[in-house]
Amino acid sequence: MDKPVYLTPEGFEKLKAELKFMISKERPRISGDIAEAREKGDLSENAEYDAAKEAQGLLEAKIAKTQTTIANARVVDESLMDSSRAFILSNVKVKNKANGTEQTFTLTSHAEADFAKGRISVTSPIGKGLLGKEVGDVVSIKVPSGSVELEIVEISRT
Numbered sequence: 001m002d003k004p005v006y007l008t009p010e011g012f013e014k015l016k017a018e019l020k021f022m023i024s025k026e027r028p029r030i031s032g033d034i035a036e037a038r039e040k041g042d043l044s045e046n047a048e049y050d051a052a053k054e055a056q057g058l059l060e061a062k063i064a065k066t067q068t069t070i071a072n073a074r075v076v077d078e079s080l081m082d083s084s085r086a087f088i089l090s091n092v093k094v095k096n097k098a099n100g101t102e103q104t105f106t107l108t109s110h111a112e113a114d115f116a117k118g119r120i121s122v123t124s125p126i127g128k129g130l131l132g133k134e135v136g137d138v139v140s141i142k143v144p145s146g147s148v149e150l151e152i153v154e155i156s157r158t
Helices: 009-038 047-071 125-130
Strands: 005-007 073-075 090-096 102-108 119-121 138-143 146-157
Touching (some): 005 009, 047 073, 090 125, 102 125, 119 125, 125 138
Antiparallel strands (some): 090 102, 138 146
């Protein structure tokens, strides 16, 4: 059995909409491409047919993965979560002890992570290091460039 994937209500709806689009729009479009390529004759030397079949395989894999994610999804009710500790969907403001810079991260599932928007996965090194911690805690986290010490300055909910 796959691990549960914790999602916001918005993230869950986005995944369902993406799945619906792939099944209702992309799958028929690719099937049409395959049919059109078949009409052109010899399939052994038909690059369009090969490309369409490859696209179909990739789409079917993406559909299967999205269906699995949806099946394992747990929609998080933020109102039931302890706001004194850093958990999934927490906004955690941290201060780098080495250089004094502050940064705010939103802890999310891997499915909703987007580092450019400050949304990090709870399975990432920083996410794991922050989970369960409180304001004032200092954590040492191993990152690809070495080790970083972060002090938790603030925890809030979105």
